[in-house]
Amino acid sequence: MQPLSAPWPDPSAYLARVRPDAPLLFLSPATLQATARRFLDGFPGLVTFAVKANDRAEVLANLDTAGLSTFDVASPGEMRAVRAMNPNAVLHYNNPVRSLEEVAVGIEMGVASWSVDDEGELDKLSQVPRGAEIAVRFALPVKGAAYDFGEKFGASPARAVDLLRRVAAEGWRPALCFHPGTQCEDAGAWESYIAEAARIAARAGVRIARLNVGGGFAAHRHGTAPDLEAVFARIKAAVTRAFGAEAPALVCEPGRAMVAEAFTLAARIKGMRQGGDTVFLNDGIYGGLIDLRDMGLTGRIQVLASDGSARRGLGRARRIFGPTCDSLDRLPDGLELPEDTVTGDYVLFAGLGAYSVAMSTCFNGYGLRDVVTVLRLTGHCPHGS
Template sequence: MGLTEGHQAKTVWENPAEIVRSLKPENPVMVFAPTVLQDRARAFLAGFPGLVTYAVKSNPDEAVIQNLVQAGIRGFDVASPFEIDLIGRLAPMAARHYHNPVRSRAEIAHAVGAGIKAWSVDSRTELDKLFEQVPPENCEISPRFKLPVLGAAYDFGSKFGATPELAADLLRAVHDRGYIASLTFHPGTQCTDPHAWEQYIRTAAEIAGMAGVQPRRLNVGGGFPSWRVHGVEPDLASIFELIGRTTAEAFGGNAPELVCEPGRGICADAFAIITRVKAVRDGQSVFLNDGVYGGMNELPVIGNLDRIEVLTPEGKLRGENAHGRVVFGPTCDSVDRLPGEISLPDNIQEGDYVVFHGAGAYSVVTNTRFNGFGELRQLTVMGFD
């Protein structure tokens, strides 16, 4: 990149525009704002009426984990032996909830050896595997149930979750074997409608009634939205209020303790991807140096990030985003295309930089390096203004 000695020594930049102006990076850059991450974590801690556990899979970067611990996060949702050990090393005093409901016997043994005390399950066969290896003393098992998805960008119920009737049977079995019996669900990804949680919570109360078991805790999952659309910031306060109120209404005086496991809702807005325009083909379609095989892997499933800025190599805004354009990534694969069209300035040029804000979730971890592309440097900024 031809960095000067002063640039190489700098560790915290003012904003993405300063990075563009000073470094003119040829490869994509993932920009991290720790202050934004900590602010979002504290908003969950202050607003959610229960325990907040961060879903490590969304962004397991060590700097992310360290900043969350500094912000006050004391619980983590872990889905693999790697994540169990990562949190055990970086946050040894934190709670670790192993809520991937399908595990091999070797993975169960690893988790037991690591001291895991909280598990989820969504089938009788998987519950029997837990009964074989997990001691019941002070161990929680939470049957995970599913409903038809409402207001979510992606339906986890197509892969995980028991019917309410099966969940009741599992809850009863967990209780009868002497484990701490709880319940969990996941409303789906990027739920912008607070009511996505309401029917799940009321169904949890029905499951408890069918089982004749009062769950110790109710984990309302993730699904909390990040800010993806320009001018429409998610209303987390309304979601938190509805969760608390619905739980009190559904369970009455025996309401279980609440737990949530946000990933995207905490980490996404603390990152932005700086990409560079490789070509504007005949004044129409745009080719970037990153795409769906790199830091924007999830966009074909979740939809485009609409919070976009286009900067000149001098770090100046190109102007208002106007007409929609087809945008391709750098690989020699026709699948490497962002969905639909993206609104970009009419005067966008080769060598410009396109900054996608809100890109911190499921980006670094899904970078494939396919076709030799995908080199992704991470730099730290004070903020995004």
């Protein structure tokens, strides 16, 4: 890993000089901090970061520098990573299913906000100091995201009413939370959830202190980048419409949209077969490209020769395999690479800062481990970044 104090100019400069044979991520701290400021300036409430998306120390430190003081953690390991970066950081523990041992660690770490979606899980929080915030998480059958988080977490609205009453009655600060699902490209999903949150609070007879509208903000994967400010504006308007004068304070917990754009993943072509129609990379679904298996192919790639120059031939759809011995290690078909692509070239995937290094395994001795700091991520995407 290159130290932040000595960044390379850009990915092509590093690849031409070092010619690495293992996959790596390029990090632009300037891009990461600019994205954080975009959320801080635009979102009408508290901005936290979902650490699960990328828990690298460089990421946490840059977000702290940009002004984020609160982090959404899902495990004791993530709590410790945040506190190692900033002992005074505020922790929100929004994984609603915890062991008693994990609850004890959260209490010891001074978690400020907890979420819950089940009576039994609320029982586990009995030792959480009164005055701490407990947010009841609810779920709706709302479309608009790449996949639905409500299949795993979230009480029905009727159960949320009962849980919210109990949270308030037992002396915790009552709140509500939801998650519209990852890569949500329809602001209407937030509007539906916000309207239901107001109905839950009214039925429970509880004035909530805060409403956590989750993450789900879309990252740039194809064509035009998502208009985050338009989503922020619709969230704000929906809260005013639903709650009126009793509008709660807002919280969001972006993960993907916060870190994706600050990283470019570089994988090298190990071999090509069948006239170039089948390509083997040194990274795949057991490494940093795992998110492409679930989210589909990104349109933001470029191929560089080993000297750092760009391949500019016409695109041709290929079959792409990763480096392991498992035949399942394969990207969705149809990734277009330039006609003049050859073995030894580098395929650069823009916007892969989320769920890449965080989910990479070491299966078969492969894996994404290295992060190289650059001043800019320019020239790596035909459509810009």
